[in-house]
Each structure stands twice: as C-alpha cells, then as structure tokens.
Amino acid sequence: MLELLDKNKLPKHIAIIMDGNGRWAKERGKDRLYGHQHGVLSVRDVVEGCAEIGIQYLTLYAFSTENWNRPENEVNALMELLVSTIRKEAETLQKNGVRLNVIGDIDTLPKQCIEELHEAIEMTSQNTRLNLVLALSYSAKWEILQACKKIANDVKNDTLHLDQINDNTFKQYLTTVNIPDPELLIRTSGEYRISNFLLYQIAYAELYFTNTHWPDFRKENLVEALLNYQNRERRFGKISEQLK
Numbered sequence: 637m638l639e640l641l642d643k644n645k646l647p648k649h650i651a652i653i654m655d656g657n658g659r660w661a662k663e664r665g666k667d668r669l670y671g672h673q674h675g676v677l678s679v680r681d682v683v684e685g686c687a688e689i690g691i692q693y694l695t696l697y698a699f700s701t702e703n704w705n706r707p708e709n710e711v712n713a714l715m716e717l718l719v720s721t722i723r724k725e726a727e728t729l730q731k732n733g734v735r736l737n738v739i740g741d742i743d744t745l746p747k748q749c750i751e752e753l754h755e756a757i758e759m760t761s762q763n764t765r766l767n768l769v770l771a772l773s774y775s776a777k778w779e780i781l782q783a784c785k786k787i788a789n790d791v792k793n794d795t796l797h798l799d800q801i802n803d804n805t806f807k808q809y810l811t812t813v814n815i816p817d818p819e820l821l822i823r824t825s826g827e828y829r830i831s832n833f834l835l836y837q838i839a840y841a842e843l844y845f846t847n848t849h850w851p852d853f854r855k856e857n858l859v860e861a862l863l864n865y866q867n868r869e870r871r872f873g874k875i876s877e878q879l880k
C-alpha cells in the first residue's frame with residue numbers, strides 16, 4: 637500500500653489525537669486500561685510506518701492537561717504505562733533512528749516519568765530519521781498562555797520590542813519551537829473536535845477524522861489518511877487557478 641503514496645506530496649509533520657482506547661476496551665467487555673495497553677501497539681506500528689514512509693515529524697497527543705481530571709486509578713495506570721513503555725521501546729527507537737521529544741507541562745508528571753523520558757530523549761538525541769514528539773500534560777491554551785507570559789516578560793525587560801512580535805517570533809515561544817506546523821491532523825474514534833491540541837500550529841492543517849478506535853489503527857490506516865490528504869487542494873486563501 638505504501639507504493640500508492642506520492643513521495644513528492646508527503647506532509648513533513650503529522651499530528652495525531654489518539655482517541656478511543658476506553659470505548660475499544662468497553663466493546664470487548666474489558667476495563668479501560670486494557671484499551672490503553674493495546675493503544676501502545678498502535679503507537680509502535682504508526683511510528684514504524686512514519687519512519688518507513690519518510691515522515692519527518694510525528695506528534696502524538698498522549699495525555700492532555702484535562703486528562704488529569706480522570707479517575708485517579710486511570711491517571712496512575714496511564715503514568716505507569718508511560719514509564720514501562722518508554723523503558724521497553726527506547727532501544728527500538730534508537731535502532732530505528734527515531735529521535736524522541738516531548739511537549740507539555742512536563743514538570744507536572746511523576747518523577748519517574750520525567751527521569752525515564754529524559755533518559756530516552758538523551759539516548760536518541762542524535763537520531764535524524766523521524767522526530768517523535770509526545771504531547772504529555774499538554775494543552776494548547778496552556779502553551780499559548782505560557783508563551784504570552786514569556787513574551788510579556790521579555791518586553792518588560794527590553795529584550796523584545798512590540799513591533800518584533802509576529803508569527804515567526806511568536807512560534808519561538810511555543811513548545812514546538814523548531815518543529816514545522818503539522819500539515820495533517822488525524823483524530824481517531826469518531827469525535828469531531830480538537831480537544832485543546834496544537835491550536836496555533838494547526839491553523840492551516842488538513843483535518844482527517846476516522847471512526848477507527850486508536851487500538852485498531854495501523855500503518856494501513858495511516859496510508860489511507862495520507863492518500864486522502866494527497867487528494868486535497870491546499871489553497872491557503874488563494875484560488876485554484878493560482879496554484880497551477
């Protein structure tokens with residue numbers, strides 16, 4: 637199926653809202669954690685798929701600021717799953733040339749998570765094949781607000797002038813600094829919303845929604861999304877004839 641893709645029309649950056657783990661488990665009469673565990677298999681497959689296809693950046697929404705409000709046992713289970721997954725997968729990332737990074741309010745994560753993440757980030761820091769960005773304790777409103785505070789501070793300290801604030805400078809204050817905006821945003825599990833993800837960066841992203849629950853999402857589903865993306869006309873405000 638990979639051969640159906642136009643190599644000259646690939647997005648540089650794909651962002652995914654991995655949704656539907658709980659419903660997937662419920663459909664099987666299992667508890668929500670079972671769904672999260674299976675979601676890890678999808679992560680592995682999609683990361684591998686992105687590396688094979690030649691995608692440069694993949695951002696996965698793994699835990700939102702709002703997800704802290706879930707029942708305590710689910711939050712704890714998710715944090716433990718995160719630690720064990722990073723520990724298990726770090727070698728594979730390294731072997732496949734994947735560089736790991738995180739965005740979000742990382743200081744709010746349990747100490748063990750932070751340590752495990754730092755280790756994997758450090759270990760994979762020289763890799764160049766695929767940049768895998770995990771959004772953890774992330775929300776776009778948090779990100780934009782912390783950017784505004786830093787900008788206000790820099791203006792106050794005279795290191796930044798009001799007339800220097802434009803799209804490019806603003807981006808330097810976001811957690812996605814040096815990462816190009818995603819051209820394609822995928823959300824699984826049939827919800828048509830953004831849930832506080834990358835609001836600034838997806839201003840012109842193509843949105844793709846699928847009913848497939850995240851634990852069922854595989855490389856083939858990714859290729860399907862990419863084929864759909866490649867059939868779209870991205871006009872950026874212009875008219876069709878101007879793009880020819």
Ligand code: IPE
Binds near residue numbers: 655656658850
């Ligand atoms: C996505 O699946 C994983 C996280 C948000 C951590 P959900 O846990 O949201 O699954 P549903 O949406 O309840 O089915």
Ligand code: IPE
Binds near residue numbers: 653656699703827829
């Ligand atoms: C969004 O999924 C967050 C992640 C995928 C990590 P949610 O399941 O938390 O989103 P809502 O609350 O249904 O919008």
Ligand code: MG
Binds near residue numbers: 655656657
């Ligand atoms: Mg959900």
